[in-house]
Amino acid sequence: xxxxxxxxxxxxxxxxxxxxxxxxxxxxxxxxxxxxxxxxxxxxxxxxxxxxxxxxxxxxxxxxxxxxxxxxxxxxxxxxxxxxxxxxxxxxxxxxxxxxxxxxxxxxxxxxxxxxxxxxxxxxxxxxxxxxxxxxxxxxxxxxxxxxxxxxxxxxxxxxxxxxxxxxxxxxxxxxxxxxxxxxxxxxxxxxxxxxxxxxxxxxxxxxxxxxxxxxxxxxxxxxxxxxxxxxxxxxxxxxxxxxxxxxxxxxxxxxxxxxxxxxxxxxxxxxxxxxxxxxxxxxxxxxxxxxxxxxxxxxxxxxxxxxxxxxxxxxxxxxxxxxxxxxxxxxxxxxxxxxxxxxxxxxxxxxxxxxxxxxxxxxxxxxxxxxxxxxxxxxxxxxxxxxxxxxxxxxxxxxxxxxxxxxxxxxxxxxxxxxxxxxxxxxxxxxxxxxxxxxxxxxxxxxxxxxxxxxxxxxxxxxxxxxxxxxxxxxxxxxxxxxx
Amino acid sequence: xxxxxxxxxxxxxxxxxxxxxxxxxxxxxxxxxxxxxxxxxxxxxxxxxxxxxxxxxxxxxxxxxxxxxxxxxxxxxxxxxxxxxxxxxxxxxxxxxxxxxxxxxxxxxxxxxxxxxxxxxxxxxxxxxxxxxxxxxxxxxxxxxxxxxxxxxxxxxxxxxxxxxxxxxxxxxxxxxxxxxxxxxxxxxxxxxxxxxxxxxxxxxxxxxxxxxxxxxxxxxxxxxxxxxxxxxxxxxxxxxxxxxxxxxxxxxxxxxxxxxxxxxxxxxxxxxxxxxxxxxxxxxxxxxxxxxxxxxxxxxxxxxxxxxxxxxxxxxxxxxxxxxxxxxxxxxxxxxxxxxxxxxxxxxxxxxxxxxxxxxxxxxxxxxxxxxxxxxxxxxxxxxxxxxxxxxxxxxxxxxxxxxxxxxxxxxxxxxxxxxxxxxxxxxxxxxxxxxxxxxxxxxxxxxxxxxxxxxxxxxxxxxxxxxxxxxxxxxxxxxxxxxxxxxxxx
Numbered sequence: 015x016x017x018x019x020x021x022x023x024x025x026x027x028x029x030x031x032x033x034x035x036x037x038x039x040x041x042x043x044x045x046x047x048x049x050x051x052x053x054x055x056x057x058x059x060x061x062x063x064x065x066x067x068x069x070x071x072x073x074x075x076x077x078x079x080x081x082x083x084x085x086x087x088x089x090x091x092x093x094x095x096x097x098x099x100x101x102x103x104x105x106x107x108x109x110x111x112x113x114x115x116x117x118x119x120x121x122x123x124x125x126x127x128x129x130x131x132x133x134x135x136x137x138x139x140x141x142x143x144x145x146x147x148x149x150x151x152x153x154x155x156x157x158x159x160x161x162x163x164x165x166x167x168x169x170x171x172x173x174x175x176x177x178x179x180x181x182x183x184x185x186x187x188x189x190x191x192x193x194x195x196x197x198x199x200x201x202x203x204x205x206x207x208x209x210x211x212x213x214x215x216x217x218x219x220x221x222x223x224x225x226x227x228x229x230x231x232x233x234x235x236x237x238x239x240x241x242x243x244x245x246x247x248x249x250x251x252x253x254x255x256x257x258x259x260x261x262x263x264x265x266x267x268x269x270x271x272x273x274x275x276x277x278x279x280x281x282x283x284x285x286x287x288x289x290x291x292x293x294x295x296x297x298x299x300x301x302x303x304x305x306x307x308x309x310x311x312x313x314x315x316x317x318x319x320x321x322x323x324x325x326x327x328x329x330x331x332x333x334x335x336x337x338x339x340x341x342x343x344x345x346x347x348x349x350x351x352x353x354x355x356x357x358x359x360x361x362x363x364x365x366x367x368x369x370x371x372x373x374x375x376x377x378x379x380x381x382x383x384x385x386x387x388x389x390x391x392x393x394x395x396x397x398x399x400x401x402x403x404x405x406x407x408x409x410x411x412x413x414x415x416x417x418x419x420x421x422x423x424x425x426x427x428x429x430x431x432x433x434x435x436x437x438x439x440x441x442x443x444x445x446x447x448x449x450x451x452x453x454x455x456x457x458x459x460x461x462x463x464x465x466x467x468x469x470x471x472x473x474x475x476x477x478x479x480x481x482x483x484x485x486x487x488x489x490x491x492x493x494x495x496x497x498x499x
Numbered sequence: 500x501x502x503x504x505x506x507x508x509x510x511x512x513x514x515x516x517x518x519x520x521x522x523x524x525x526x527x528x529x530x531x532x533x534x535x536x537x538x539x540x541x542x543x544x545x546x547x548x549x550x551x552x553x554x555x556x557x558x559x560x561x562x563x564x565x566x567x568x569x570x571x572x573x574x575x576x577x578x579x580x581x582x583x584x585x586x587x588x589x590x591x592x593x594x595x596x597x598x599x600x601x602x603x604x605x606x607x608x609x610x611x612x613x614x615x616x617x618x619x620x621x622x623x624x625x626x627x628x629x630x631x632x633x634x635x636x637x638x639x640x641x642x643x644x645x646x647x648x649x650x651x652x653x654x655x656x657x658x659x660x661x662x663x664x665x666x667x668x669x670x671x672x673x674x675x676x677x678x679x680x681x682x683x684x685x686x687x688x689x690x691x692x693x694x695x696x697x698x699x700x701x702x703x704x705x706x707x708x709x710x711x712x713x714x715x716x717x718x719x720x721x722x723x724x725x726x727x728x729x730x731x732x733x734x735x736x737x738x739x740x741x742x743x744x745x746x747x748x749x750x751x752x753x754x755x756x757x758x759x760x761x762x763x764x765x766x767x768x769x770x771x772x773x774x775x776x777x778x779x780x781x782x783x784x785x786x787x788x789x790x791x792x793x794x795x796x797x798x799x800x801x802x803x804x805x806x807x808x809x810x811x812x813x814x815x816x817x818x819x820x821x822x823x824x825x826x827x828x829x830x831x832x833x834x835x836x837x838x839x840x841x842x843x844x845x846x847x848x849x850x851x852x853x854x855x856x857x858x859x860x861x862x863x864x865x866x867x868x869x870x871x872x873x874x875x876x877x878x879x880x881x882x883x884x885x886x887x888x889x890x891x892x893x894x895x896x897x898x899x900x901x902x903x904x905x906x907x908x909x910x911x912x913x914x915x916x917x918x919x920x921x922x923x924x925x926x927x928x929x930x931x932x933x934x935x936x937x938x939x940x941x942x943x944x945x946x947x948x949x950x951x952x953x954x955x956x957x958x959x960x961x962x963x964x965x966x967x968x969x970x971x972x973x974x975x976x977x978x979x980x981x982x983x984x985x986x987x988x989x990x991x
Contacts, residue, residue, distance in 0.1 A: 054608060058829045060601070061588050061610060061707040063742050095825050095872070097849055104828020163833070292872035294881060297713035297822055299743055 018221045018259070020252040021229060022187055023141075023179035026194065027172050028204045029148065029212035030073050035169035036147050037064030037107065042171070044210055048153070048164035056147075056169030058102030063298050064147075070171040071114070071302055073203040074145050075312045077173055078115030080201055080319060081140050087304050089114045091145075091296040099163055100150040108146035108174075110293045114302070115143035120197075121321075124189035138190050139178040146172050173204075179218065179229065184248040188241050191215060196320050199384070200345045208240050215244055220265070221255040230255070231265040235279055237272045247272045251279060323348055331361040337369055344383040350390050357394025358401065367393055371411055375418050392417040395424045403484045409433040435484040442475075442483060442491045449475045450495055460496065468496065502530045506670035509724040510579050510731070513673050514620070517578040520564060524557040524578025524622065527673075531580045531624055535671040543646050544656075544665035546585045546595050548625035553580060556622045575730050577620030582672035584663050585626040586633060587613050587718065588707040596709050597629040597641035597659075600830045600837045600856035610707020611742070612676065612718045612735040619734040624672055627662030631858045632827065633680055633711040635659050636927050637920040638687070640860045645917065649691060650956070654914040657687030663721050664691040674722040674731060680712050681815050682909075682934025684719040685946035689909035689958020692948040694975065695721045696728045697934075699965050700941035702748040704739030710826040712819035713744075715938045725976040728945065729753050732968060751969050759973025762797030764903045766961075771808035772907035772933045779912045781951040786908055789949060789959045792982040793906075800906070803898055807890045808936050814891065815935035816928055817871050817884035823861075824868025830856060863924065888939050895940045899964040904974055907933045909946040909958030937962050945975045950983065 035042055038055035054062040078085050090112040093105040118140035126132045150165040175194070181187045195206040195213060206213040220232035235251060238244045255265055270279040318326070320342040327338035341351045347368065354364035372393065376383050393414060400410045405428055413424045413433070428434060436442060449471060450457050460467040472492055476483055500522045508516065516522045535548055560578040567573070583589065586596045588606035595601045609617075617623065630640040638661025639645040646661045648654035649668035656665040660677025664687035667675050677684040679697040688695025696719045703718045710716060720731035729751040738747040773786060794800055832838035832852030839851030857865070871880035898905060911930060920927045937944035942965055946958035959978075963971040 057834070059607060059835075060594065060596075060604070060709040060829070061606075061608075061705075063706055063710075063744075065741060065743050093825050095828060097828065097831060099831075099833050099845065102829060102834060104831060105825050290874060292825070292869065292874075292877075294821055294825070294872055294877075297744075298710075 017224055018252075018256050019182055019224050020248065021179045021220050021222060021232075022181035022248060023218040023232075024175075024177045024181070024187065024190070025216040025218065025234075026175040026177075026191070027214040027216075028077075028175065028198060028206060030070055030171040030173060031202065031204050032067060032069045032073065032171055034067055034069075036067050036070045036145065036171035037169055040169065044212075046166060048162065049166055051166040052168065056102075057165050058104070058168075064107060064296075066299060066302070067171065070145060071304075072312060073171075073201075074114045074143065074173055075304060075309065076201055076316055077175075077198065077203055078118065078143050079309070079313055080197055080316060081115065081118040081120060081143060081175070083115030083118030083140055083143055085304055085309055086112050086114055086116065088112065089302045089304065091299045092293050093296050094146075095292040098149070099161070100152050100165075100168075102150065102165060102168060106146055106149065107296055107299070109144035111295070112301075113142045113144035114304075116141070118143070120190060120193060122186065122189045122193055124185050127185065136180075136186060138180045138186070141176045141178050143176075144174050146174060148172050179220075179232075184245040187217070187248060188245050191241055191244065193320075196343060196345075200317060200320055200348075202317070202345075214238075217244065217248060217251070219248060219251050219255070221252055221259055230259070231267050233265065233267070234269045235272055236269060236282065237274075239274060243272060243274055246277055247279060250277065254279070320348070327361075331355065333361060333365050337365045340369060340373075341365065346386055347383050350388065350393060353390040354394040354397065357391065358397040360397075363397060364393070367397060367414075371414060372418075375415055379418075386418070387421060388418050389421065389423075392424055399424060399428065403437060403486070404428070404435055405433050406435060406481070406485075432482075434482065436479055436482050437484040437487050439487065439491050442479070442488055445478045445483075446475050446488070446491050446495055449478060457496075468492065500526075502533070505530045506534060508673065510576060510581065510621075510674040510722060510727045511724070514573075514576050514579050517560075517564060518573050524560040524564075524580075525554055527578065528553045528557040528580050528622060528624065531671055531673070534669070535625075538649075538669050538671065541647060541652060542649060542665055542669055542671075543644055544627055544649075544662045544669060544671055545582070545625040546597070546628050546641075546643055546662070547593055549592070549623065553622050553624045560620065560622065574618065574620040575734065576616070576674075579621050579673050580624040581616060581621045582625050582627045582663055582666040582675040583613055583616070583623055584629050584660050584675070584677045584718075586629060586678055586709040586711075587626075587676060588709070589613050589623055589626065592626065594626070594709065595643070596633070597631040597638075597643060598857065598861070599642040601709075602642065602837065604836055606707075608707065610718075611704035611739045613707065615735050615737070616676065616731070621674075625666070627660070627666050627675060627677075629662055630659035630683075631861050632709070632823070633659040633678060633683055633716075634823070634860050634864050635920070636682075636686060636930055637915065638662060638665075639917070639921055640858055642858060647917070648914050651914070653916055655690070655917055655920060657690035657910075657914060659683040659687075660721065661687045664688055664693055664695070667691070667693055667721050667723065674720055674727050676718050676731070676735070677721050678708055678711075678716055678718045679934075679938070680715045680717075680819060681931050681938050684721060685934050685944060685958065685960060686910050686931075688721045689946045689948065689960075690914035690956065691721075692956030693721050693723060694725055694728050694948065694979075695719065695909075695946040695958075696732060696968075696972070697937060697944045698732055698736065698968065699746075699748060699943045701744050701746040702732075702736040702966070702968075704737070704742040704745045706739055706741035706745075710822075712822040713826060714822060715815075715819060715941075725945075725947075725972055725979050726753055726756070728975065729756055729968075729972045732972070748966055748968070751972050755969065756973045756976045759970075759977050760797065761793055761974060761977055764798045764974070765901060766793060766798050766800045766904045766906050767803040767898055767902040768800065768906050769805040769808055769898070769936075770802045771805055772936070773802070777911055777932065778908060781913060781953050781955075782908045782911055782957055784952040785949045785957050786906075786959060788983055789906070789978070793978070796977070796981065803902070803905075805894045805898060805936075807887065807894045808932075810887050811891060811936045811939060812929055812932050814884045814887045815931065815939055816867065817880055818888060818939075820864045820868035821871050821881055822868070824865045824872065827857075827861065827865060832856070860924070891936060891939045892941075895936070895942060895962075895964070899967075903963075903970060904967075905962040907960050907962075909933060909960040913951050913953070913955045913957050933960055941965060943968050943971050945971050947975050947978050
């Protein structure tokens with residue numbers, strides 16, 4: 015078996031996060047009643063014409079730049095013709111001859127399986143990047159034995175990212191997809207939610223004897239709804255092809271469908287007789303001209319990407335590599351970290367709070383950190399209150415939980431819950447005095463040398479304040495009394 | 500005013516009479532409807548006539564005229580009944596495109612050019628018959644039956660906008676909108692003795708024009724006068740957010756048009772569009788008269804060589820059929836339109852629906868389009884045709900660097916007899932030779948009615964450079980007023 019190697023290329027479809035569709039002004043909102051978001055354009059009614067949403071082009075150019083692609087200066091759309099009930103125009107508006115981006119790459123890093131700690135690096139080449147419109151959805155009703163069509167997804171903008179066949183293992187593929195996903199989310203161009211279908215990866219896979227330079231016949235695998243499924247499907251398909259090739263069989267070119275439950279793939283359709291899409295230039299849309307100025311303008315809008323952030327956190331903010339890795343794995347975490355560090359002026363403290371308490375909260379709520387509603391200023395405000403001694407550490411944690419769950423403002427919430435520590439000596443003195451009066455024995459023992467009684471007295475005083483005294487100030491006041499006579 | 504007199508007016512003349520309250524819009528509408536009731540059984544110019552709505556709208560137009568303060572400027576076609584081709588959408592009305600596929604399709608919105616006509620005060624009296632989806636030269640390829648020539652019941656009115664030409668030619672409308680892909684406005688206008696304008700591609704929004712060949716489709720007027728062409732051109736043109744291929748065009752100045760003189764103008768005649776072997780004698784004779792008259796008015800006319808035009812018909816049919824095959828994919832029986840019954844599965848539904856819902860000519864073009872787009876023939880058919888189209892454009896650019904206008908017959912023959920155009924599809928395609936070059940180049944062209952030697956109408960065509968409508972319509976107006984033209988056709 016080890017005499018074979020697996021060769022994989024990916025076709026990744028990414029739904030762009032624009033407010034309106036690619037060729038009309040219908041909203042792209044996910045969900046909603048079936049066919050709620052359609053008009054004459056996306057439903058392909060007679061006489062309707064596409065009008066290009068410039069935001070889609072901006073997103074595509076930004077992605078092309080982030081993937082180190084050459085941006086096509088005169089990009090065009092082409093029609094891909096085929097019949098299917100979810101395709102109301104009878105063609106998809108895509109890009110074949112002049113896609114928006116070409117010849118890019120992504121440098122991936124992933125742990126070495128052998129030792130589990132050192133990182134392997136590899137450059138994955140991007141063949142091209144193109145824009146297209148999404149199709150609708152067929153909903154099968156097995157009980158009534160009918161199929162309904164929801165056209166709301168028609169015209170949702172898609173980017174298709176096509177890699178070269180540079181992958182040799184599922185680890186590389188998953189590392190690439192994870193990195194791509196983080197990057198696109200950082201760019202703000204897509205949610206990349208595999209479950210909702212806003213990131214879909216089709217796997218083109220072939221096997222060949224080691225040493226052979228030409229590629230074997232490949233199959234295309236669809237319906238991969240998670241990274242786990244991608245990894246499983248690659249392992250399965252490679253083994254299946256090895257088995258066929260080992261027995262001198264030939265792999266037919268076909269599209270296969272991954273069955274997540276059975277963890278097996280099944281043939282969908284033969285490629286050999288079905289790939290006649292009669293592509294031709296889309297006459298309804300003029301060429302998209304992209305100037306140098308436009309490219310520079312978009313380049314300026316590209317936010318700092320995760321790999322750059324990670325380096326900066328380590329080198330400039332002196333965070334451990336592990337912390338930096340976690341904090342840059344999700345855009346909202348990085349945003350929260352940077353704002354918190356800025357507010358409290360202590361990157362390590364900010365990182366500790368996020369890595370510790372905040373991660374625990376996310377975990378308890380089953381949130382992966384991809385998407386949460388915490389106001390970015392909240393944690394910094396809490397740390398500041400803590401640093402100023404206005405709240406206890408326990409209160410700080412409670413405030414963070416409340417800010418996360420209810421969106422409360424820490425200062426107001428502390429007020430509401432009466433969490434302020436008593437730091438006023440004038441308030442604390444009578445309390446301490448009363449404690450000393452109530453505990454004459456402990457006091458006299460202290461004075462005769464039993465110094466550990468101070469801790470007891472402090473505890474009593476704290477109890478009197480219902481735990482709300484600022485511990486250091488309370489201790490100071492107590493010390494004053496103990497030393498005064 | 501007498502009803503018969505009314506029916507002879509041009510659209511602008513009628514608008515003026517309504518403005519001056521010499522006649523009401525309602526009277527004009529009633530006159531047209533009465534005429535239509537008389538002729539329609541034989542003529543079949545319309546797919547739908549709005550007998551209820553049109554008088555209703557006319558009364559509102561009239562009320563406005565009665566109550567408007569002195570000096571109010573009315574929109575240019577206030578109260579004028581017009582017809583539109585049945586591939587232009589009008590909300591709430593059927594848009595059949597002459598096809599069984601869309602026999603009962605109700606327009607969910609209105610085409611931009613129709614909306615502009617209505618805003619200019621025109622009243623849509625009905626939707627006219629056409630060759631199915633615009634594919635044909637005789638209006639015989641309509642699911643609803645052929646339209647007949649308004650002057651001769653044994654002949655066709657031309658096509659594909661034959662219904663629009665027959666309506667204006669018979670007095671059933673004062674002007675009409677057709678659509679021109681390869682000559683579908685100019686050729687029926689020529690056959691019926693009317694004026695027809697194919698505007699510069701993109702000047703009229705295609706939003707709401709049911710697509711045949713997207714890179715060549717353009718809506719244009721069929722009228723009884725050059726001034727009507729200009730007025731309607733000014734109304735329907737304009738860049739539209741809903742059509743990214745639409746462009747802003749300068750309007751035509753009607754006063755300047757009236758002062759146009761061909762003196763000193765250089766007019767070229769592409770010899771590929773004017774040859775003994777390709778054209779009927781009567782057409783050649785009519786052309787010769789036009790040439791003599793223009794020359795005696797001071798124009799300098801010469802024959803020019805544009806060899807690439809020998810390929811224009813082939814290039815046109817390759818490109819337009821390729822686009823058509825894709826544009827017509829949406830008629831699949833799934834969402835709207837005709838759906839076949841008793842089907843086994845999805846593939847069967849598609850096959851039966853499209854086999855039964857489309858007519859012969861449409862299926863022929865879809866097959867042709869699929870052939871030229873197939874991976875096997877894409878390079879040697881589609882790509883080659885695309886390159887040839889570029890050469891056609893360059894040839895026109897070169898021609899217009901030395902000429903103000905180009906002249907040719909509109910069609911190599913007069914209106915053929917019923918049934919003749921269906922006998923030999925290839926011969927019918929070849930008859931488009933004079934009109935398709937302007938379509939490929941996207942330039943404007945006008946068909947001006949003249950009399951053939953047999954007395955039957957035919958047309959001469961003038962072509963101008965892109966956005967050259969002022970020059971084109973000025974020359975058309977001059978010819979109309981000063982040369983041997985046809986008696987105005989307002990009444991059969």
